[in-house]
Amino acid sequence: MANDVWALAEIANGKLTGVSLQIASKAAELAGQLGGASAAVALGTSTAAAAQELGACGVRTVYAADGAVYDEYLIQPHVETLAALVEQHQPAVILFAVSNYGRDVAARLAARLGLGLEYNVSGVSVEGGQLALTVPAFDGAQSVTAAFVGDGTKLVGARPNAFPANRVGGTADVINVAAATAPANGAKLSAPMGGEDTGEAGHLGKAADGHDIWMPAASLPKLEEAQIIVSGGRGLGGPAGFAQIEALATALGATVGASRPAVDDGWIPYAYQVGQTGKSVKPAVYIAAGISGAVQHKSGMASSKLIIAINKDKEAPIFGFCDLGVVGDLNVILPELTAKVKQRRGS
Amino acid sequence: MNIVVCMKETPSITAVKRFTADMRLERRKEDAEINPFDEYAIEEGLRQREQHGGEVIALCMGPATAVENLRKALAIGADRGVLVTDPALEGSDAIGTARVLAAALQKLGFDLALFGSAAADSYGGVVPAAVAEFLGQPLLSFASKLEIADGRARIERAADRGYQVAEAALPALASVIQTINVPRYPTMKGIMGAKRKPLDTFSLADLGVEAAQVGVAGSREKATSSSPVDTQRKGELYEGNDGAADRIVAFLVEQKVL
Numbered sequence A: 001m002a003n004d005v006w007a008l009a010e011i012a013n014g015k016l017t018g019v020s021l022q023i024a025s026k027a028a029e030l031a032g033q034l035g036g037a038s039a040a041v042a043l044g045t046s047t048a049a050a051a052q053e054l055g056a057c058g059v060r061t062v063y064a065a066d067g068a069v070y071d072e073y074l075i076q077p078h079v080e081t082l083a084a085l086v087e088q089h090q091p092a093v094i095l096f097a098v099s100n101y102g103r104d105v106a107a108r109l110a111a112r113l114g115l116g117l118e119y120n121v122s123g124v125s126v127e128g129g130q131l132a133l134t135v136p137a138f139d140g141a142q143s144v145t146a147a148f149v150g151d152g153t154k155l156v157g158a159r160p161n162a163f164p165a166n167r168v169g170g171t172a173d174v175i176n177v178a179a180a181t182a183p184a185n186g187a188k189l190s191a192p193m194g195g196e197d198t199g200e201a202g203h204l205g206k207a208a209d210g211h212d213i214w215m216p217a218a219s220l221p222k223l224e225e226a227q228i229i230v231s232g233g234r235g236l237g238g239p240a241g242f243a244q245i246e247a248l249a250t251a252l253g254a255t256v257g258a259s260r261p262a263v264d265d266g267w268i269p270y271a272y273q274v275g276q277t278g279k280s281v282k283p284a285v286y287i288a289a290g291i292s293g294a295v296q297h298k299s300g301m302a303s304s305k306l307i308i309a310i311n312k313d314k315e316a317p318i319f320g321f322c323d324l325g326v327v328g329d330l331n332v333i334l335p336e337l338t339a340k341v342k343q344r345r346g347s
Numbered sequence B: 001m002n003i004v005v006c007m008k009e010t011p012s013i014t015a016v017k018r019f020t021a022d023m024r025l026e027r028r029k030e031d032a033e034i035n036p037f038d039e040y041a042i043e044e045g046l047r048q049r050e051q052h053g054g055e056v057i058a059l060c061m062g063p064a065t066a067v068e069n070l071r072k073a074l075a076i077g078a079d080r081g082v083l084v085t086d087p088a089l090e091g092s093d094a095i096g097t098a099r100v101l102a103a104a105l106q107k108l109g110f111d112l113a114l115f116g117s118a119a120a121d122s123y124g125g126v127v128p129a130a131v132a133e134f135l136g137q138p139l140l141s142f143a144s145k146l147e148i149a150d151g152r153a154r155i156e157r158a159a160d161r162g163y164q165v166a167e168a169a170l171p172a173l174a175s176v177i178q179t180i181n182v183p184r185y186p187t188m189k190g191i192m193g194a195k196r197k198p199l200d201t202f203s204l205a206d207l208g209v210e211a212a213q214v215g216v217a218g219s220r221e222k223a224t225s226s227s228p229v230d231t232q233r234k235g236e237l238y239e240g241n242d243g244a245a246d247r248i249v250a251f252l253v254e255q256k257v258l
């Protein structure tokens, strides 16, 4: 209905993503402010479990379509189902996560139904019954306020961690929807491969072209969801340098991140890149070692609650936006720090 | 194989960015460069042509002055350039842009259409999927590897761990990410040769797209105000290796992280 707010949940490999809970929480809050009802849409497998978690974040209804087709084809079946739901119920707003999935679904939906689409949103409020969106611009140097023009459902793409996940408790009514049929002209998708969780600790592996690449342990938290991140850059000197990063991360219960040159030089997989062209993160603590602090890195991590930098160059830009800056050699400091953290934690 | 690479012109990373009076990104001709992410798409187009033969067309929607950057794509190795330019296009949003690119792709015909993963002026990464939707086609998005064989395009895309494989029949559309290749630079010979390569211009009328659906008129979003963000932090600076680890531990304890 006219004032309803929905969240498009994302189920990856049968698991609801953490950002889905954040946008579901925000949908519940916004629906309250607009005087409408909240709902989430969950498409894929294990939607019943997803619906439970989404309900606990305060959404009143979950539209669930369960089917292998959503894992077997890229995006088109999701758009098919979502477009039908939108035409039927005409919500005011749909929140989506600016992940690869969220961007692909929202772009197609907007093109198909002629909807407004705003992405990389870091804040949403209601002013005089209208949505006011906050969007970072110019590598985070400016904050823009934006609004939609015209009517119809509005699609709002939220940055990861823009909103907290509020597990307020509650149970959603689940409305089961028929799964889409396989598209006649579709992109067939395989299950993820080559990244099996073998239970192995982080280690130096071989990339397809034979060079050494650091493979972090699969058990580490996801970058977007981690409370503490230890990131390494070109200052690590090579893929083996990530052993020190991961040792500290493991001692802190943290995860591993990287700057773009570390990824471009094949030291660590792309999934660990933080920054404008990698992941945008907002942990409680971000520790950057051997990272200079270029704007493209900064825009992906500047909203971290606390930033600690270790760099041997006193003039490095990162010292201008950290809470504790240490001018020193990471090869000396990281192992010492890891040992001391372990000692304190008694592990 | 007929390969079309969609490339946007964006202000260089180091250019000073400003808003115009109506709150749009000011685009100065002297700052305009090929969107860095589209260099990977151009390179991938050239590599596919080297393997499978055919032609690479660089397609750009932008101001008339964008011919200079199309010329640069020709110098890198594209065979011809197509610029879609029209006063009515100014201020187009992602969906308006996608509508125009879809119409141009349809007019040009293609076996493979390539896109960058995002434009460096907005970091949207939404235009390629919207183009695919307008064409009723799948999009092989965020590819870190692309192979064409037996009339099909097959990509690898980075998952949180490992990768997924996706494939679709030709004609296919794909967007590519930074790890797919290392873009080449234009050579002197390429720069000289580019002057003789064909460069065509389309207007909206040529594409049969209505002005009301694009530009500011067709845009569904508008920026209303902006303010600078202060990201500087007056942090404590600790100098030297000695005692540094202790200081960090103490800081984490003070902040109740440890």
Ligand SMILES: Cc1cc2nc3c(=O)[nH]c(=O)nc-3n(C[C@H](O)[C@H](O)[C@H](O)COP(=O)(O)OP(=O)(O)OC[C@H]3O[C@@H](n4cnc5c(N)ncnc54)[C@H](O)[C@@H]3O)c2cc1C
Binding pocket: A232, A233, A234, A235, A236, A258, A259, A260, A261, A262, A273, A274, A275, A276, A277, A278, A279, A289, A290, A291, A292, A293, A294, A295, A296, A297, A300, A310, A311, A312, A313, A316, A328, A329, A330, A331, B013, B036, B037, B120
């Ligand atoms: C379009 C575009 C998009 C981009 N996107 C991203 C992105 O998403 N993420 C990203 O990170 N970058 C991105 N970049 C790249 C960015 O501009 C910088 O080049 C990059 O962030 C620098 O990485 P770095 O800090 O690891 O390397 P450098 O800038 O080379 O810094 C290395 C640092 O390590 C320090 N160091 C060396 N040895 C030691 C030691 N032993 N102990 C302590 N310190 C040491 C040095 O003093 C130096 O400050 C992008 C660039 C462009 C053009």
Ligand SMILES: Nc1ncnc2c1ncn2[C@@H]1O[C@H](COP(=O)(O)O)[C@@H](O)[C@H]1O
Binding pocket: B006, B007, B008, B009, B035, B037, B038, B041, B059, B060, B061, B062, B094, B097, B101, B114, B115, B116, B117, B118, B119, B120, B122, B123, B124, B125, B126, B127, B128
């Ligand atoms: N004006 C344009 N002209 C040509 N290609 C474009 C244009 N805008 C976007 N694209 C393509 O779409 C990709 C993603 O752009 P965006 O969704 O704007 O971040 C770019 O990397 C280009 O390949």
